[in-house]
Amino acid sequence: MFSSNTESMTDGEQFISAEDLIAQHFQPEQAYALFLDIDGTISEFHVDPQQSFIPKHTLKALENLQQHYPIIAVTGRSVSDAYRLFSPLDLAIAGTHGLEIQLSQQSDIQHPKHHLNFDDLYSDIEQACRDYPALLFERKKYAVAIHYRSQPDLEADVKVIAQALLKKYSALKLNLGKCVVELILAQADKGQAITTLYTQLDLNGVTPIFIGDDVTDESGFKTINDLGGISIKVGSGATHAKYRFKSVQNTLRFIELFLAFSNNNKTRQSHVLTTDGEITCLN
Structure with missing residues (x-):
């Protein structure tokens, strides 16, 4: 070992x-x-x-x-x-x-266990990202990922959007990955x-x-x-x-x-x- x-x-x-x-x-x-x-x-x-x-x-x-x-x-x-x-x-x-x-x-x-409405979260993400057609959303059962692989220069914009959403959804945290920001249950x-x-x-x-x-x-x-x-x-x-x-x-x-x-x-x-x-x- x-x-x-x-x-x-x-x-x-x-x-x-x-x-x-x-x-x-x-x-x-x-x-x-x-x-x-x-x-x-x-x-x-x-x-x-x-x-x-x-x-x-x-x-x-x-x-x-x-x-x-x-x-x-x-x-x-x-x-x-x-x-x-x-x-x-x-x-x-x-x-x-x-x-x-x-x-x-x-x-x-x-x-x-959680009480978050992910339908509301997904709608809010779509609305917040409406001016960024290059972004790709991946909806999961307990998270939503925002991919910017096709346009890496959008990283700062995506992080600002995600941070703003966290203020409304306190049960979430951000997972920052390679060309992806994910809003996910904090646990x-x-x-x-x-x-x-x-x-x-x-x-x-x-x-x-x-x-x-x-x-x-x-x-x-x-x-x-x-x-x-x-x-x-x-x-x-x-x-x-x-x-x-x-x-x-x-x-x-x-x-x-x-x-x-x-x-x-x-x-x-x-x-x-x-x-x-x-x-x-x-x-």
Whole structure:
């Protein structure tokens, strides 16, 4: 397990390769659980978030990796949207930054308690942004995201609009991401979601891995560090994560290598040498 250091942040660009991370920090006898963000982590950004996708070969690798270790999504997307992207996988998902939690597609979604009328919020956002046709609104059950990916120079304007709306909707907070400002219930927190899933999935003694790319993933990195796990940020910028991948492609490469590592361990552990020198399979 890894020592905890949740208070310090680094802002350098000392990237590690997937090969070096596994070779230096993964142990054959250790159990792992892989927590994954989606956008900017295993899916490239698109101007329209609905055009984003997870590569088919990555989905296949994750499906095979599930035979060895739990795979959990921790995303700003809704649970239903995350399942769409991960199809055909069935996995535990913390959606809308942890406001929705579903352990599998057969289980009930765990919802937050609130009294906010999101129809009113959405109408107010549309009215406040009427002079900005380049903005794209993403309506979720417990949040509304304002995307300005097609026109990044609108960042300051969008933040001013969102801050003004907070004065009316005190139950909300702002999540500031990459070319997106999200008005979301204040209790949304990826770190708390990871803690909840770690407990509900009975992962005590398992080394958690969390890979994310954005400011909203920082509470998740801190939680993973507290649990003695492996936290990885994709890209540059100040972070609590212990390691960095340079791009989405490095994350996808890690998943492939992690699968190979897992398969090698299974082969190694399922064959033993008998007293007469014969190899026997324990499967």
